[in-house]
Amino acid sequence: MATSEAQQEGFTMPELEYLAQCEDVTIVPLHRMERLELVRGAVGPFRPPQKTQVPLWLAVMLKRANRCRIVAPAWLGADHLRALCREEDAPDALFTRLPPHYLEIAHALLAVAEDDLADAQAVRRLLQDLRETRQTKTREGLKLLNSLQLQMDNLSAAEINEIRPLFGRSFDMLRRLDALAATAADRAHRGSQLGPADDSQYADDADDDDFAYAR
C-alpha cells in the first residue's frame, strides 16, 4: 500500500481538506490583479467582474482578504442538492455523482464564503442529509463485501476514508479465509480423488496466515 501505517487507519478531516486544496473553484475577483505565476501554473489575470478559476486555497485566501466572491459550484446549490437527495433516496439508487472532494470543498466554502452561497442554511442541511443517506448506503454496501471485490461507484474521498480501516482489514481477512476454504475444499476434493493431498499449497497459506496474525 502506498499509504503509511498511520494513514491506513484513515486520514483526518483536516488532512483530507488539505488534499482538496488544489481543486479548482470559480471566483469573481473584486480587485484587478495581473496573472499570478504559481508552481502549478499561472492563474488569472483577474479582471473584475469576469470569472476566473483558481485553486481552492487561493480562493479561500482571497476571500478572507475580501478580494473576491466565490461562485458556488453548480452542485452546491440548494436546488441541485435537493435533487441529489431525492435521487439518492430513491430505492435501489446507486450513489449519485459528486466531485471526489465534495465534502471538503463544501466544508471550506461554507466556512469562509457563506455569504456567497444562496441559502447557505439549506445547503448545510441538505449536505448533512446527503451525507447521512450516503453513509447508510455505504454501510449497507459493506454488507456485500466478499473476498473478491466491493464496488461502490462515485464514493467520495472522505467517504472512502470512512470505510477504509474497516474495509481494509475485513477484506484481507475475508480473502485469507476464502483461500483457506478453497484449499480445504481442494484438499477434500483431491483426497477423495487421489488420496493423500499435496500439502505444500496449504503450508504456504498457513505461513501467510501466521505472518498476518503476527502483524
Next chain:
Amino acid sequence: MAHSITGARFAHADGYTAVAFGRSGEFICTGGSDSLVRVFQASRAERDQEAITLEQHTDNVLSLAASQSKVVSGDEEGMVYSFDVGEGAGGRLAVDAAGTVLRAALPARDISISSSERQVAIATDDDKIAVVSLLDMAPLHMLEGHRGSVNSVSYSPDSAFLASTGCNGSVRVWDMRESEPACVSVTHKMAYVCEPGRSQSQSKARWSPDGRFVAVPCGDHAVRLLERGSWTVAAELGGKHAKMITHVAWSANSKYLASVGLDCQVVVWDVAARAAILSHTSAEPLCQVDWNPQANMLAFTDCAGALYVWDDVIPIEKGHAAPHKTAKPAPHAKPRAAELASELFDDSAAVDNGGDGEGGDGMDVDGSDAGGDGDGDDDGADDLGEALDDFVVDDDDGGYAERPAAPQWIPGGGPQTRAFQPGATPWSNGRRYMAFNMVGSVALIAQDATHNSVEIEFYDKSLYRDLHFSDTFKFALAALSDAGCLFATTTKELANDQALRSGPDADEPSVVSYRSFASWAANSDWIFKLPPKEHPRCIAASSHGAAVVTSLGMLRLLTCGGVQRHIESLPNRAVTCVARADLLLLVFEALGSARSTAGARAIEYEHVLMTMDGQTRIAAGACPVSPSAELVWAGFSEEGHPATYDSKGILRVLHRYWTARDAAWVPVLDTLRLSRERNRREYFWPVALSARQFIVAGCRDKMRHPPFPRPILDELDLDIPLLATDTHVGQQEAKCLAMRLFCEQEHAEAARTGGDHAAAQARDDLEQDKLLLRLIQLACKADKMQRAVDLAHMIKLERSLDAAVKIAVHQKLTALAERIMRIRDSRSAEDDSEADAGSELESEDEAAHVVAPDAHRPRRNRNRPPTVTYGRGPGSGAADDAGEGPDAESTSPPAPGGMVATAAAAAAAASGEDRLVSRPPRPPVAPKPFNPFGVAAPSTSMEIHRSDSFFNAADQIGSESSAAASPAPAKRLSSSGDAASAPRKQPKTGPARDRAQAKMSAFVFKKPSAPPAAASGDDDAANGSVNGDGANSDDDAVGA
C-alpha cells in the same frame, strides 16, 4: 337537479370553510376551522383519494386563493402562507410550503393572486389592503382608503385593477398599474353591510375572467355587476337568494356566475340572460364556491366543513354553452396581441417586453397579461362602447373572451420613439438599475415622495469605493463610466420605465448632473438645468466627457469637468447613445419605420459614430436588427467595436468603421440559439462585450432583468453564426473569423489612438495562424486540397506557412506543399520588395549607371500592379496543375530556361558581380536554418527535389519580368512559346528570389538537373542572383 353532486366530504371541522380551484383545474384546495389546508385532486376518479394536508396554519383558515402553481392561504391569526403546487413523483400533486407571505395583526379575510403570480392582495380586518410580491414576499403597497375592515379583494384578470369591498358596504376599485396604486372608483353602500370579524356573515366580490365586470353581492340579496371603466352597475342578478349571499364565482368564460348564500342555496346564473338557470339547496349555510376553470365543475363548502363537488353543472346537452373554454383555435394569438397592446399603452412594458423573443423559443412574457384569461387590453376603451347584449349572441363555443382582441391603434398615433439607456431596468420592488456595465452598477432605491437613494457599486473594488447618496432630484437616467457618473432627470413620457415615482412634470426644467470619481480634483462635480421643455432622452458618459441627447433634438457634449464643448441638432428620433473613451455611438430610429397594426413591427435604426468632442463623424449608416425585433442594448466592446443587441437575441458589432465605406454590422452571437442548445429557458440580459466574450446576467424563471443584489455575471463566448458550426471545422472557422474581427479592430483602434500595438499584433497574428494551421491540418486529413490552399492564403506569418508546408508534407501531400511554398515565396517576394524599396531607391543612381537592366528594377517595385505579384490565386494554381503535373514540368523547363540562361551567361556573370558590389545593404544570402522538409519521408523529398528544380528553372524565366514593368503576362506568354507554364510563374524581384532560391539551394544544387546557369561553370552561377540577371537580360531580348 342535484343529481351529479357528490356527497358531502367533511374535509374540515365545523366552521367557515374556504374553497378554491387551481387555475389549471387539476386540484381543489380547501381550508377550514381545523387550521388545515387540504389539496384534493379535482378529477372525479381521483377525488376520493387522500388529500394532501398542509399544516402550516395554527388558526382557522379563512381565505384561500389558488393560481396555476401557487396556493396562498390566510388564517384568523393574520398569517398568510404560500405553497407551491407541482407535480411530484408518479404524476401526483406535490405541495411544498413556499414561505410566509404576510404576518398581519388581524385575520386575513380574503386573498387574490394576480394573474402573473407576482403579486398577491390580502384583505385583513384592518382598513388597509396589503399587496405583497410573491417573488420575494416583499410588501409592495398598502392600499388605504376603506373605512373599517375590508372583507374581499379581487384582481382583474389582467392585474390592472383590484376590486375590494369593505364591511361598511363600500366597493372600491384600485388602479394597480401605477407605482402607487390609486383608488379609481368608490361606490358606497353597494355591498352588504356586515359585521366585521365573522367570515360567515361576510360576502365576497369577484372579477369576471374576461375583465369586464365585478360581481358584487348586494344588500338586497342580489348580485350586481359593476362594469369596468365606467364603474357603474351594468346588470343585476337577483330574486333567488333569500338570505345573504356569501360568495360568488365566475365560470372561466364569464358566461355563468355561481352564488352561494346563507340560505343554503347554490344558484347558477346565465349572465347574458341575467337569469338563474340552476339552483341547489344544501343542508347547511354555504360559505364559498368556485368553478373549475377547465371543466364543467363547481365546488362549494358549507359551514359544517363539508366540501361538495358538482360535476356537469351546466346541462350542455340542453343547449347551454359550456362554462369553461373548449378547444381554442389559437391559444397563442391572444396573449401576443395583448402584449402588443400593453407595450403601447402600459408604461411599464416598454423595456420589459422589448427584450423578449416574440416567437420561437417560448420565452413568453411574464408581464401582467400573458398568464391570464383576460384579453388584456387594459384600458378597455373599445370594450366600453359595446353594449351588454353584444356578447350574448356569442355562444358558438363559449368565449367572447377570445374575441380577437387586436387593439385598435393606428400606426401614426403611437407614442414617440422611446429612448432607452443600455443597462437600465424598470422598477421592481422599489429598486431599479439605472446603469449596469463593466465598471459597475448604479441602482436607484425608492425612498419616499421626496427622494430616492442612489447606490453606485463598482466591480473593481480597488478602483473606487462604492458610493451611496440621497437623490432629491429624482434622477431617471444614469450613465456610468470609469471617470464619473452622469445623471439626468426627465419626464415621465420620455422615461422608458414605469413610474418615475412622481417625477418632475413636463413644465419643470430637467437637471443634468455629473459626479466625478476623480479624487485629486475637488469640486469637479457639476450640475446644469436644461431650459424648460427640453428634457434628456438619453445620456452617455465616458472618460472623455459626457453627452446628453434631449427631446428638442439637441446633442450637448460636455467635458468631464463640465465645459460645454459642442452642441449640435439631431433628428429627434434618438433611441439610445453610449460612449467609450473618445467615441460616441448614437442610434436613431430611421425615418419611415412604421409600427403596423398587424403585430409585426418594423422599426429600423440608423447609427452615427462620432468622437466625443463632436468634431469628427466616423461612420453613419443603417443599423440592422432582426426582422420585427427591437434594439434592446447598445455598447462598445472592450476592443472598441460598437455593438448592438436586439430582442431576437442577436449581438452585432460594427466592424471596420474606421473606413466608413467598409463599415458593416457583423453578427457575432445568437443567444437564442445558444439557449436552445443549452436546452434551457434563459434570457440573457446584456451587460457588456469584453475580451471577446459577451457578459450577461442570466435570467431564469421568466425573469427579464437582473435581480437585487447584483448577480454574478455569466460570460458567453462569441459564436459567429456561420454555417455548420455544429461540426468541429465549422467551430474552428467561426473562431478564426471572430479572432480576425477582433484583432483587426484592436489594431485599428491602437493605430487610431496612436498606441503601440506591434507586440500585440505579432501575438495575435500568431494566434490566428495557429487556428488556421489547425484548419489546414483538418483539411489535409480530409484530403481537401483546395480548402487547404485557401486557408494557406489567409495565413499571415511566413513561419506559419513553413509550418503549413510541414503539415502538408507530413500528410504526404506533395502537390499541396509545393503550392504553399509558392504562396510563401510570393509573399516573401512582396515583403522583400517593400522592405527593400527604400534601399534600392538609394542605390538606384549607382545601379543605373553600372548595369542598365538593373535600373528597371526599382521602378518596377514602385508601380508594380498588385495582381501581378500577388495574384497567384488558387484558380491559377489549379490551372497549372491541371495543365501539367510537377513531374512533367520538371523535365520541360531546361529547354527555354536553359537556352535563355546560357545565352546571357557571360553578361550575367559580369553584371552580377557588379551589382553585388553596388548594393552593400543587401544582407548576405544565407540559407535560413529552417528546412521545411526536415520531417519529410525520403520518397517525398525526392519528389520535392525534382519539383524544386522545376521551380528554380521556372523562376529564371519568371523573373525576367523584373526588368520590364509594362509587358503584360499574356504578352510574354505569347512570346515565350511552348513553355506555357513558365511565363505565368510568379514574377520575382531579384532580392526576394535570391532569398527564396538560397533557401532551396540546399536541395536544388544536389541534383544534376540543376539550372543551366550552374552548367556554365562560372563560380557565381551558384548564386541565385546570377540567374536573376540572366533572366533580366533575357527580358531585354523579349522587349526588343
